[in-house]
Amino acid sequence: MIRKCLFTGEIDLSYLEWGKSGKPLLLLHGLADNAWVWAGVGEYFATQGYHVIAPDMRGHGDSSKPETDYTFTSAIADLEKLLTYKGWSSVHVVGHSWSGKLAAIWGREKPQIFTSMVLVDPIFIWKIPSIFQITFPLLYRVLPFLQGMGPFPSYEAAETKAKSLYQYAGWSPIQAQAFHHSIEQKSDGTWGSKFTIAARDGVFEQVLRVPGLITNIQIPTLFIQPTKGVNRQEWQLKPYKKYLTNLQIRQVPGNHWAFLSNPDEFNTVVEEFFRNIGK
DSSP, X not given: OEEEEEEOSSSEEEEEEEOSSSEEEEEEOOTTOOGGGGHHHHHHXXXXXXXXXXXXXXXXXXXXXXXXXXXXXXXHHHHHHHHHHXXXXXXXXXXXXXXXXHHHXXXXXXXXXXXXXXEESOOOOXXXXXXXXXXXXXXXXXXXXXXXSOOBSSHHHHHHHHTTSGGGTTOOHHHHHHHHTTEEEOTTSOEEESSOHHHHHHHHHHHHHSOSOOSOBOSOEEEEXXXXXXOOSHHHHHHHHHHBTTEEEEEEEEETTHHHHOHHHHXXXXXXXXXXXXX
């Protein structure tokens, strides 16, 4: 695995890469995460004949953090420039949480790019009523992946908080590494997430305003439903069953971050899906 960076003409897009050849596989992290959450997945698939890339999405990790422009359109443009740079005309796309919605939007707009699509416990696939926006300040306080933003008086205090959050339950070496690469010391000496408030607000606004599934998509798609994830009810699955005409649904143990807390089973399920579609 190596860290690389591409200047897209607008931002620096930092990414992790595993392998030098093989079937292209793109891993997209969720809100407030970074490419390191995919370390266990990237390492595994690089040994199975895949060339794997996981970018830090704009506003996250080591990528640029503009004050504005966190639209799905801009995020997808970043990814398309990355694919062009790598010479990839088609790719397996794995999207988690917010990036699951991004993958669905990208798939309906550019289905020819997708060899397949894996949606890992995606969120807010519908357009959300504007009135819901008034609840955002409450969500910012209670959502576990935002509670690690800080500020914290020390690295140790930030780590202690991280160990109490769902995404780091178990505190494996992979989880500890993902946390380590998610945080930085600020100019005032405190510690906090590399994820920015501008990115938080911009992405939430997009998730609220832009619908995900509105037309049929024929891309071979795997919906991964963690047993303790956010998609536990049948009504939550209805839009995926309605619009994804080539859909498989598989349960895996774990919470919203099943690939981070239980990578072995996650990898097995995804690899089986790839094998079954013959690509």
